[in-house]
Amino acid sequence: MHVAVHTPIAAPRQRVWDYIVDPDRHREFMEGMTRWEAEGARRTGLGARFAMRMRVASVELGGLLEIVEFDPPCDLAWTSITGLDHRGRWRLRPRDGGCTDVELRVTYYAPGGIMGSIADLVAWPIVRGHLQRSLEALKQRVETRPRPRSTTAVGKRRHATGRRRTAPR
Amino acid sequence: MTSLLPTLDDDFERRDPDFIRQFLPLFWLIASFWFRADVRGLEKIPPTGPVLLVGNHSGGNMTPDTAAFVLAFSAYFGAERPFYQLAHSLVLTMPALWWLRSFGTVVASPKNADKALRKGAALLVYPGGDYEVHRPTAESAKVDFDGRKGFLRIAHRDRVPLVPVVSIGGQETALFLARGQRLAKWLRLDRMFRLKVLPVSLALPWGLNIGDLLGHLPLPAKITIQVLDPIDLRARYGAKPDWTVAYREVVGQMQRTLTRLQAERRLPIVG
Numbered sequence: 001m002h003v004a005v006h007t008p009i010a011a012p013r014q015r016v017w018d019y020i021v022d023p024d025r026h027r028e029f030m031e032g033m034t035r036w037e038a039e040g041a042r043r044t045g046l047g048a049r050f051a052m053r054m055r056v057a058s059v060e061l062g063g064l065l066e067i068v069e070f071d072p073p074c075d076l077a078w079t080s081i082t083g084l085d086h087r088g089r090w091r092l093r094p095r096d097g098g099c100t101d102v103e104l105r106v107t108y109y110a111p112g113g114i115m116g117s118i119a120d121l122v123a124w125p126i127v128r129g130h131l132q133r134s135l136e137a138l139k140q141r142v143e144t145r146p147r148p149r150s151t152t153a154v155g156k157r158r159h160a161t162g163r164r165r166t167a168p169r
Numbered sequence: 170m171t172s173l174l175p176t177l178d179d180d181f182e183r184r185d186p187d188f189i190r191q192f193l194p195l196f197w198l199i200a201s202f203w204f205r206a207d208v209r210g211l212e213k214i215p216p217t218g219p220v221l222l223v224g225n226h227s228g229g230n231m232t233p234d235t236a237a238f239v240l241a242f243s244a245y246f247g248a249e250r251p252f253y254q255l256a257h258s259l260v261l262t263m264p265a266l267w268w269l270r271s272f273g274t275v276v277a278s279p280k281n282a283d284k285a286l287r288k289g290a291a292l293l294v295y296p297g298g299d300y301e302v303h304r305p306t307a308e309s310a311k312v313d314f315d316g317r318k319g320f321l322r323i324a325h326r327d328r329v330p331l332v333p334v335v336s337i338g339g340q341e342t343a344l345f346l347a348r349g350q351r352l353a354k355w356l357r358l359d360r361m362f363r364l365k366v367l368p369v370s371l372a373l374p375w376g377l378n379i380g381d382l383l384g385h386l387p388l389p390a391k392i393t394i395q396v397l398d399p400i401d402l403r404a405r406y407g408a409k410p411d412w413t414v415a416y417r418e419v420v421g422q423m424q425r426t427l428t429r430l431q432a433e434r435r436l437p438i439v440g
Binding site: 061122 | 197201241
């Protein structure tokens with residue numbers, strides 16, 4: 001099941017990127033997310049792993065995920081290692097007037113054959129609601145709050161090294 | 170008279186994470202939209218290693234609290250994490266419940282509890298067992314282990330954290346009238362099947378339901394489950410605990426939580 005939501009944010013792309021890649025800020029704007037913790041020494045960038053849980057109806061779903069594409073300040077993609085099978089992507093594109101088009105995509109697959117497909121369908125509006133509200137929260141924070149300091153350096157450093165990889169998982 | 174129950178093997182290798190994953194969507198649909206389950210505090214469970222999860226038991230033979238908790242645990246920690254549940258041997262002999270073995274359900278015994286914990290698994294036990302699960306609906310907000318303290322000894326002996334799991338709502342899935350202890354004793358069910366009760370309830374689709382052996386269609390009562398902080402029995406009670414004190418305190422803590430959960434409920438079934 002594929003969910004995609006997008007919104008324009010009145011801020012430069014780098015600033016939006018800085019918010020997204022900062023693990024300490026993730027739970028601030030991600031609706032329904034009950035856990036977002038770096039697993040291991042790497043806290044951002046390609047190969048960083050996170051324990052993620054998101055409440056979907058009665059349970060907290062998620063698992064261990066890994067960042068498989070990190071292209072500052074354009075694309076960040078992840079895939080699940082354990083737990084619910086899913087992939088996701090932040091896609092940031094510049095717009096006229098210093099604005100940024102932000103798109104968040106998630107594709108997930110529940111096991112269980114027909115029951116899994118029904119669960120996917122039933123969960124779709126819940127997941128979409130979470131993602132839509134997350135984007136709205138991100139937009140509100142980026143447009144109204146001061147620029148974060150600590151993560152800007154991380155984002156620029158990654159950008160300068162030009163590290164990029166697309167892992168076909 | 171000797172027990173008529175067959176001797177079941179305690180094969181822990183029947184647990185099948187792939188099978189569990191295949192069933193989780195069905196459990197999720199039922200838990201989310203029939204029971205509107207709300208499971209809180211899973212992050213308090215140690216993320217790795219052995220742990221004894223101790224719950225109060227509700228809902229007659231349908232036990233929606235168990236299904237909701239197993240779903241929540243497996244979704245949160247992943248089906249890969251070893252997780253076993255102890256159940257009455259009669260439950261495991263029922264043909265319709267063949268799938269429980271694949272979920273990691275094994276016969277309730279101290280030996281099996283030790284075995285699971287020494288394997289490094291999480292283990293879910295309901296000390297109140299059939300006695301508590303069939304208590305009258307009027308006692309829905311009462312933790313009643315019937316004085317059984319074995320769970321404390323197991324956690325202490327195996328040096329594992331004990332995590333209380335308190336649930337409410339299961340006893341509203343039917344109108345449980347009485348445990349039927351005298352009836353069970355008169356029929357010698359204790360000796361034949363290790364059953365101390367023969368519950369009497371009003372339940373769908375049977376109306377008057379005696380024994381609940383075929384289960385029932387549970388009413389869509391809201392199930393709320395609260396996980397409490399881990400308890401290190403050795404740190405709290407020492408190497409030679411006073412089991413009566415430990416029992417009173419642990420069960421008392423669970424009772425206070427259950428009373429608070431009951432206070433949250435505005436209406437039966439609705440929650």
